Amino acid sequence: MSGIGSGYDLSTSTFSPDGRVFQTDYAQKAVDNSGTVIGIRCKDGVVLGAEKQLISKMLESNSNRRTFPVDRHAGVACAGLAADGRAIVSRAMAEANNYKSFYGDPIPGHVLAERLATYTHLFNMYWSVRPFGVSTLLASYGKEGPHLYLVEPSGTMHRYFGTAVGKGRQGAKNEIEKLKLEEMSCREGITAVAKILHQVHDEEKGFEMELAWICEDSGRQFQRVPQQLAEEAEAAAKAARLENQEQALGKLDTSLAELRQELAAAAAELRQELAEQRKELRQELAEQSKELAEQRKELCQELAEQRKELLAAVAASEARVAAAQKPLVDLVTAAMSALADSNIQPLPHAARQEQEEAEAEACSGSDS
């Protein structure tokens, strides 16, 4: 635990040495892995949209909600752990009710957002609880006009004119930045949201889309976008996605053809080069082998001459040896015949050895 940099992620009541609260970071990660949820504030209201990953093929449609009304004039969309989201929603409803019964007015968006943020933040401060794995997009339409807030697991709260959380947040944010929100009505907004959700969804598996809004068309009440409008938006989104894909496919095709052409040209060039090189090499080879054959012939000739010379020398020296041997043989023959005439017997071998040893002792004995 100590001195190895571990153990700092066990509790929200422990800071890591470089100032992070890991449990809070992990809660944020739970949100980052969830289906994309986006919100935009148009000129006449707010649109929230959620990409819902399908848990089961047998799931009844619209039974796993991601958007919830909190009061007439406010509602939320949750990204992250659905169960944590429901706890947030129930708290938001309680806050809205409490405010209304105390002050007589609907709770203003920023007060609700602030109170939700405070509530969320509480769960980052005690070892006995864990942070909410939920980011909440809050849409409200009150005296102050249409507002969009984002409350994160850490308890931070900001007001946006467009934002996104979950898996596809980066792509979605890029797309939202391109929208002209101050000129866009919520009617147009739902199509834009649907398009973005379909665009950033990149899995084989399908998904269910949920749209909610609060605007003039909804009578400044938070509600799910009427089914017909939602279906139209989704159809437009699918068509746009298909078109996009076809466009991309077309681009790919042309670039493929270009590549092919280039490749063919390169291949032809290479082939030519290769042929030239081959030709050169062959020529070189032929020259070299010719040279070699000549060299061989020369060498063979030289060798034959040398051999002839050597053979002559050998014959000469043999003749010389025979000439030198002749007087010696004559001498030995003469000596043998003389010995046979004188009748001297040669000593047997053992006696001759004794005699030799005695002579050797006589030579060295005088020293002792």
Added chain:
Amino acid sequence: MDGGLHDLQQAVSMGTTIMAASFDGGVVMGADSRTSTGSYVANRVTDKITPLTDSIYICRSGSAADTQNLSRYVQWFLEQHGMELGEEPAVSTAAKLAQEMAYQNKNFLQAGLIVAGWDRHDGGSVYAIPLGGTLVKVPFTIGGSGSAYIYGLCDKLWRPNMTEEECHAFVVKAVSHAMARDGSSGGCIRTVVISKDGVKRSFLPGDRVPVAFGELPAPQRQPQVQA
């Protein structure tokens, strides 16, 4: 009892005339200045028009103690609320808070209230909170023991879209008539005018209060002449 002290053992109460009326762009609030314990006038220059915020005031009638403390609670709530809200609280909110306190504690309080003021959402508005703790938004309202005498007068004289001056004259006239008839109302007339331009208080001393029919006018002060 023992001839005199009995009155002093009564609760300090504002047998009162209070009112508030809206005009084009704001509200005028008015009140007499009498506070009595029994028949003893405990204070003849009472201020029954108490600020709740910079631009919301409350007219108090009934028990002086109850309404003072209720007002202080409301002041405190509104201050907290203004901080959370990040702007000046609405008149409706102030009225709702006063009403809630009056209603929740109706068995222990004697408080008839009028909350009026100006905010940027609704402009000038007037709320009546009578004894039981009802909350009614009205174009004008009157309250206190003196009000009983001037219902007919006010119904006759009040018009929508009055100017500030017309409305102020209406309030002074109505309160002075009530003060003339009601023994528990009297003294001076205090008014508060609240509009988007701010708050204007004015004070009409007792000897300048218009006299009603049959009353003896107060002796006019003569300019001092050097002999």
